[in-house]
Amino acid sequence: MHMFSVHSSSSRLFTLLLILAVLSQISQGFTFIIPRSTTSGALSPSSSPLRSTSAARSSPLFSTTTHKLDGNPIRGPITPVGNFVVCRVKDVLTTTQGGILLPDQSKTKPNEGFVISVGPGRTHPHTGLLIPNACEPGDSVLYGKFDGTKIDYDDEDCNVIRDDDVIMIYRGSQMTLENVRPAKDYILVKFKKAASSTATGIAIAAAATKDLEPCAGRVIMMGEGRTTSEGDIKPCPFKVGDEVKFRDYAGQDVNIEGEEYVAVRMADVLSVMRE
Numbered sequence: 001m002h003m004f005s006v007h008s009s010s011s012r013l014f015t016l017l018l019i020l021a022v023l024s025q026i027s028q029g030f031t032f033i034i035p036r037s038t039t040s041g042a043l044s045p046s047s048s049p050l051r052s053t054s055a056a057r058s059s060p061l062f063s064t065t066t067h068k069l070d071g072n073p074i075r076g077p078i079t080p081v082g083n084f085v086v087c088r089v090k091d092v093l094t095t096t097q098g099g100i101l102l103p104d105q106s107k108t109k110p111n112e113g114f115v116i117s118v119g120p121g122r123t124h125p126h127t128g129l130l131i132p133n134a135c136e137p138g139d140s141v142l143y144g145k146f147d148g149t150k151i152d153y154d155d156e157d158c159n160v161i162r163d164d165d166v167i168m169i170y171r172g173s174q175m176t177l178e179n180v181r182p183a184k185d186y187i188l189v190k191f192k193k194a195a196s197s198t199a200t201g202i203a204i205a206a207a208a209t210k211d212l213e214p215c216a217g218r219v220i221m222m223g224e225g226r227t228t229s230e231g232d233i234k235p236c237p238f239k240v241g242d243e244v245k246f247r248d249y250a251g252q253d254v255n256i257e258g259e260e261y262v263a264v265r266m267a268d269v270l271s272v273m274r275e
Contacts, residue, residue, distance in 0.1 A: 068154055069151065071152060078116075083131070083133055083164065084119045084160055084162060085115060085118045085133060085161050085165075086117045086158055087114055087143075087159055088158050089112075089157045090110055111142060112140065112143075113141055113158075113159055115137050115140070118133045118137060120133075122163070124229050127229045134183045135163060135183070138171070140170050140172065140175075141161075141166045141167075141168065141170075142166070142168040142263075143159075143165045143166055147162075148160055148161035163183075166184075167183055167186055167252050167254070167263045168181070169181055169183050177220070177221075177256060177257070182221060182222060182223035184223050185266040186222075186263045187221070187238060187244070187263070187264055188220045188222070188261050188262075189244060190217050190218045190220050192218070215247065215249075216243065217243070217261075217262065218243055220240065220261065226266065237272075242272050242273070242274055243273040243274070247268045250265070
């Protein structure tokens with residue numbers, strides 16, 4: 001009788017310790033695997049209400065899926081690598097400034113976006129130095145019309161571009177001369193008006209010059225410059241007001257508040273004319 005009492009007490013003590021261990025593991029977010037035992041009153045895996053760790057993490061309680069990529073759910077927000085930038089494409093222009101509705105084939109292809117996330121930057125291939133991205137989340141950017149890779153992210157049209165594709169950076173809904181700045185080594189140039197007559201006074205028809213791309217103009221503003229392999233910024237060698245001549249078809253058209261400009265890289269400028 002005495003031996004039976006000791007055995008029952010040991011069984012109850014073992015069961016109590018087992019339950020305490022299970023509760024401790026649950027509080028730490030892990031699954032405790034209960035071994036099989038022939039001891040009376042012990043729990044077995046088949047009777048345990050706990051599931052395996054993989055099953056628990058796939059349950060709604062552990063699910064972290066709140067985003068979608070190309071219509072498929074993903075576990076978390078998209079994170080670019082390197083110098084890639086994810087931006088939400090801004091709505092295409094559907095009307096003119098005069099309020100005229102544009103047909104689909106006449107709409108300008110959107111090449112402006114709102115930056116959602118950016119990668120850490122580009123690693124220089126020779127020095128291994130990390131060159132950070134020129135833009136950050138919350139910025140609005142202008143990029144080339146044919147740059148980037150289109151994706152559907154959270155049911156919105158987005159574009160994945162490189163930071164080298166970014167031409168202009170600004171804050172706000174639209175670009176203005178007050179809130180915009182050229183990216184990196186870009187300079188913003190105001191077109192030089194084409195001559196309407198020859199040196200001898202002969203008038204030139206507008207139709208004769210409409211297809212000619214202007215490749216000269218006055219510098220309006222400049223980016224901070226180009227980052228060297230050592231991480232230093234090489235500033236732009238021009239200044240506001242300089243007249244510059246650049247390579248044919250080298251610039252990117254920029255429309256700011258109804259005025260036409262061109263963004264040109266420093267390396268594409270052929271000459272500068274100063275007073």
